[in-house]
Amino acid sequence: MRAPTQPLTEQLVPNALLQTLLDASQTGIVHLRPLYAAERPAEVIDLAYVRLNPAAQRLLGLPEFPVGTLLTLAPQDAALVAFYSAAFASEQAEYYDYQPTPLGERLYVAAQRDGELLVASLTAVPAPAADPALVLPPTLAQQILGQTVTAVCVVQSPEYRLSYANLAFEKLFPGRQLVGSTVAEALPEVPQPNLELLLRHLGQTGGSFFGPDVRLNLPPVDGRPTQWGYFNFRYQAYQASGQPSYISISAHDVTRQVLARQQREQQRAEWQRLFEQAPVAMAVLRGPEHLIELVNPAMCALWDRSAEQVLELPLFEALPETNEPLTKAILTDVLATGKARTTHERLGPAKATPADKGYWSFGYYPLQESEGQVTGIAVVALDISAQLRDRHQVQELNAELSTLNEELLTANEELHANNTELEQAQMELWQLNRNLETRVLEGVRAARAARDEAERQRRRLANFFQQVPAAICVLDGPTMVYELVNTDYQRLLPGRTMLGRPLLEALPELANSLIWQTLQQVYQTGEPHEEIGVRVPLARHEGGPLEDFYLHYVQQARYDEHGQIDGVLMFMLNITEQIEAHRRAEKLQAEILATIQRRAQERETFYQVFEQTSALVALMWGPEHRFEYVNHSFQQLFAGRHLHHRPLAEALPELVAQGVPNLLDRVYSTGEPYHGTELPFSIIEPDGHSRKTVYFNFTYQAYLEEGQPRGIAVFAYDVTEQVSARQAVVASAQQAQDLAHSLLVANEQLTRTNTDLDNFIYTASHDLKAPIANIEGLLLLLRKQLPTEARQAGLVPRVLTMMQGAIERFQLTIAQLTDLAKLQHAYTQPAEEVDLPAVVEAVRLDLAPLLEETHAELLVNLDGCATVSFAPQHLRSIVYNLLSNALKYRHPDRTPVVQLRCHHQGPAAVLEVQDNGLGLTPEQQRKLFAMFRRLHDHVAGSGVGLYMVKRMIENAGGSITVQSEPDVGSTFTVTFPT
Numbered sequence: 018m019r020a021p022t023q024p025l026t027e028q029l030v031p032n033a034l035l036q037t038l039l040d041a042s043q044t045g046i047v048h049l050r051p052l053y054a055a056e057r058p059a060e061v062i063d064l065a066y067v068r069l070n071p072a073a074q075r076l077l078g079l080p081e082f083p084v085g086t087l088l089t090l091a092p093q094d095a096a097l098v099a100f101y102s103a104a105f106a107s108e109q110a111e112y113y114d115y116q117p118t119p120l121g122e123r124l125y126v127a128a129q130r131d132g133e134l135l136v137a138s139l140t141a142v143p144a145p146a147a148d149p150a151l152v153l154p155p156t157l158a159q160q161i162l163g164q165t166v167t168a169v170c171v172v173q174s175p176e177y178r179l180s181y182a183n184l185a186f187e188k189l190f191p192g193r194q195l196v197g198s199t200v201a202e203a204l205p206e207v208p209q210p211n212l213e214l215l216l217r218h219l220g221q222t223g224g225s226f227f228g229p230d231v232r233l234n235l236p237p238v239d240g241r242p243t244q245w246g247y248f249n250f251r252y253q254a255y256q257a258s259g260q261p262s263y264i265s266i267s268a269h270d271v272t273r274q275v276l277a278r279q280q281r282e283q284q285r286a287e288w289q290r291l292f293e294q295a296p297v298a299m300a301v302l303r304g305p306e307h308l309i310e311l312v313n314p315a316m317c318a319l320w321d322r323s324a325e326q327v328l329e330l331p332l333f334e335a336l337p338e339t340n341e342p343l344t345k346a347i348l349t350d351v352l353a354t355g356k357a358r359t360t361h362e363r364l365g366p367a368k369a370t371p372a373d374k375g376y377w378s379f380g381y382y383p384l385q386e387s388e389g390q391v392t393g394i395a396v397v398a399l400d401i402s403a404q405l406r407d408r409h410q411v412q413e414l415n416a417e418l419s420t421l422n423e424e425l426l427t428a429n430e431e432l433h434a435n436n437t438e439l440e441q442a443q444m445e446l447w448q449l450n451r452n453l454e455t456r457v458l459e460g461v462r463a464a465r466a467a468r469d470e471a472e473r474q475r476r477r478l479a480n481f482f483q484q485v486p487a488a489i490c491v492l493d494g495p496t497m498v499y500e501l502v503n504t505d506y507q508r509l510l511p512g513r514t515m516l517g518r519p520l521l522e523a524l525p526e527l528a529n530s531l532i533w534q535t536l537q538q539v540y541q542t543g544e545p546h547e548e549i550g551v552r553v554p555l556a557r558h559e560g561g562p563l564e565d566f567y568l569h570y571v572q573q574a575r576y577d578e579h580g581q582i583d584g585v586l587m588f589m590l591n592i593t594e595q596i597e598a599h600r601r602a603e604k605l606q607a608e609i610l611a612t613i614q615r616r617a618q619e620r621e622t623f624y625q626v627f628e629q630t631s632a633l634v635a636l637m638w639g640p641e642h643r644f645e646y647v648n649h650s651f652q653q654l655f656a657g658r659h660l661h662h663r664p665l666a667e668a669l670p671e672l673v674a675q676g677v678p679n680l681l682d683r684v685y686s687t688g689e690p691y692h693g694t695e696l697p698f699s700i701i702e703p704d705g706h707s708r709k710t711v712y713f714n715f716t717y718q719a720y721l722e723e724g725q726p727r728g729i730a731v732f733a734y735d736v737t738e739q740v741s742a743r744q745a746v747v748a749s750a751q752q753a754q755d756l757a758h759s760l761l762v763a764n765e766q767l768t769r770t771n772t773d774l775d776n777f778i779y780t781a782s783h784d785l786k787a788p789i790a791n792i793e794g795l796l797l798l799l800r801k802q803l804p805t806e807a808r809q810a811g812l813v814p815r816v817l818t819m820m821q822g823a824i825e826r827f828q829l830t831i832a833q834l835t836d837l838a839k840l841q842h843a844y845t846q847p848a849e850e851v852d853l854p855a856v857v858e859a860v861r862l863d864l865a866p867l868l869e870e871t872h873a874e875l876l877v878n879l880d881g882c883a884t885v886s887f888a889p890q891h892l893r894s895i896v897y898n899l900l901s902n903a904l905k906y907r908h909p910d911r912t913p914v915v916q917l918r919c920h921h922q923g924p925a926a927v928l929e930v931q932d933n934g935l936g937l938t939p940e941q942q943r944k945l946f947a948m949f950r951r952l953h954d955h956v957a958g959s960g961v962g963l964y965m966v967k968r969m970i971e972n973a974g975g976s977i978t979v980q981s982e983p984d985v986g987s988t989f990t991v992t993f994p995t
Contacts, residue, residue, distance in 0.1 A: 512558025
């Protein structure tokens with residue numbers, strides 16, 4: 018199909034001369050633009066008027082720029098549309114003898130394609146004199162007009178009285194005497210001055226007039242209120258004896274078409290607004306060239322481009338930095354297979370520094386037409402930096418502990434080399450960012466969409482929201498009425514009816530929940546809100562039990578056309594499985610924290626701990642799973658077998674047929690842990706012939722070095738007694754009493770085992786103190802023994818300082834583990850009535866040196882709380898931590914003033930500690946109660962003080978909050994349980 022860069026006429030004559038020729042021509046010239054079917058882009062279904070020259074306006078009775086298409090303005094001209102469609106497809110000049118016009122003429126039509134438009138010339142040919150034998154009798158003509166569905170009447174000049182009205186016209190104005198009445202008497206609903214002026218003009222000139230989409234108020238019928246509709250009106254003057262004496266008025270009802278068009282335009286505007294206000298980065302790519310069809314502000318911010326810079330451009334042209342093999346392969350695969358793909362990338366705005374860039378999860382989802390054909394791709398980007406930071410923190414702790422097991426001198430030399438490489442990489446990354454900042458894309462392609470394509474785009478946008486892999490809903494008004502619920506949102510709660518209902522009516526369990534509170538906040542302030550990992554109890558079905566869901570949601574205010582908030586959009590991900598997996602991983606991490614040490618001395622220390630536990634512990638090395646270590650309990654299970662330094666398949670061949678090597682291979686290759694519960698194993702007895710079946714709860718955990726698997730740690734608990742007891746109950750009800758006793762013994766053993774595991778971290782941290790103390794002593798002795806010249810030579814001062822820093826970090830890690838172990842043992846203290854003033858006075862005496870050193874003023878008001886119900890030791894720890902923090906983080910430019918007060922709020926006692934210290938930013942407040950999180954480095958600490966305070970208060974059923982402002986101070990509020 019040819020597509021010249023400019024129309025043929027503009028290549029031949031200047032525009033000014035062309036306009037003059039068109040205006041003076043007696044031949045009607047019409048420019049038309051084809052309109053295509055949304056499902057079949059190659060099929061022309063109608064044509065839109067672009068422009069008519071004066072001659073064409075007189076012949077067709079239309080203005081220069083008609084509003085509408087051929088079929089909407091003249092539905093009876095389907096044959097003419099078919100002719101124009103054929104001429105556009107053939108690209109050759111085509112000719113058509115059109116039906117006579119109301120003026121008694123017929124039109125000779127010639128049409129030819131010009132680029133993406135169609136040019137038609139209209140030549141009026143006087144109609145031949147009619148054969149009297151072929152002229153319809155007047156009565157027959159009236160019968161035909163009387164049965165047509167188009168309302169028709171005839172007005173006679175000069176008084177403009179109705180001389181004829183067919184049945185369809187009379188139905189519009191029932192009960193009226195139309196024939197013989199003037200237009201003003203018969204049609205009072207039509208503005209009379211305008212109508213009479215039009216009729217007088219047509220009577221004088223003998224022309225015609227067309228009025229499209231005219232709204233007309235119709236008279237009430239049978240007591241019903243006044244109705245209205247939209248009509249296409251055509252007025253045509255007829256001559257008798259050479260003078261215009263009659264004017265026909267025809268009205269075609271187009272109410273359904275106009276309302277449908279208005280509804281489509283309104284729906285398209287609503288979907289476009291939802292798309293633009295979505296806080297999740299989204300874009301729509303169309304076709305094999307991946308033209309950027311839609312993009313919201315969040316994606317523009319991620320790309321560091323404006324919408325005008327990228328819309329209607331191919332992706333790789335608008336964003337050259339994405340033109341790499343992986344992205345091409347993913348987009349090609351999604352279009353070819355129709356299957357969604359996801360990737361994880363470190364990305365951010367082009368002008369952001371490396372430290373500001375975050376991790377993003379990109380989802381590529383196919384967009385299908387009604388026939389199922391994939392024609393586009395929806396791209397959704399979610400910021401997953403927070404989840405990855407948690408995972409990286411655990412990995413970095415393992416890497417740091419592993420590094421300390423290497424020779425100190427070698428580790429420091431490697432650290433120096435790595436720092437050099439890191440600095441070089443940072444310089445290269447900085448230079449790359451500078452280069453990216455200088456690249457500016459030119460060329461903006463204006464997006465033009467025809468009115469008839471609005472419905473197709475609306476369906477695509479609706480289809481996109483339904484296919485987005487997140488739960489999305491739109492809540493309307495202050496009562497949060499469900500206006501839109503996508504498929505994933507309904508799938509989350511399949512048995513709940515939500516559409517059209519207020520949120521608290523549809524989901525009453527959300528009353529007083531965090532979700533409801535933040536929705537109210539977003540609706541009132543317009544500020545978006547995000548929560549990650551929030552626990553929300555919900556019932557999947559009406560009247561069903563509540564289940565705990567962990568949700569990651571974003572709430573975004575929705576604005577109407579006047580800029581006022583009229584609702585809230587909520588994007589939600591169900592991350593319950595990820596939260597539970599993360600908790601299991603943390604628990605397993607605590608159990609195997611120290612089992613992977615490489616050096617003999619530290620490894621032996623941990624092995625001694627393992628030797629004392631009743632659990633089965635083994636460490637296997639390499640892909641062949643060679644036994645590196647087994648504890649006493651593990652060796653007892655395979656008494657008489659030699660296990661050390663032998664592959665599992667060779668040392669324990671009976672486990673091969675039971676699939677154990679396959680499980681180990683999977684853990685070794687993927688790095689993902691495997692948990693087994695009450696799984697049976699057939700073990701060969703020491704005599705080498707008989708077998709016994711034992712049951713275990715076990716965990717296989719991969720050991721990684723520099724991100725690569727090196728071995729597998731095995732933790733197993735013998736639950737044969739419990740399983741056997743349960744099987745015995747099923748087998749014989751008569752053994753119930755004996756089984757109860759066996760279960761009691763087994764539970765006691767499990768309690769002892771759990772106690773051993775609770776003490777594991779404390780024991781491990783305690784046993785590590787001696788080796789690190791020895792290393793610190795050796796370093797001190799080395800400083801004393803080295804001559805002064807040697808201590809100052811080359812890298813010696815820096816190496817000694819780095820060694821001392823490594824020792825201090827390891828000591829701080831041990832201290833943190835000890836604090837956590839203490840917190841685990843302190844949960845069971847009972848609550849009792851405690852004299853609060855006495856506790857505060859005791860803490861004040863403990864802090865007296867610090868109060869004197871800082872010249873602080875401590876103001877205490879406990880008149881409203883003589884006693885509180887709480888564990889005494891925990892209460893003292895809470896007061897001590899809050900007061901000591903207020904003194905330690907004082908402002909350097911003013912005297913510390915600390916206020917401690919207590920009052921009752923209903924039945925609950927509320928304790929407040931207010932200071933005028935450094936204060937906290939909103940970002941710091943969100944991290945304040947996190948474990949191992951220290952927000953100021955000028956004061957020593959373990960980073961677990963406020964974490965332990967929050968745990969003690971919340972475990973007892975209370976709460977703690979903070980309000981703070983930088984350089985003003987902070988207020989901690991503790992609400993004790995009732």
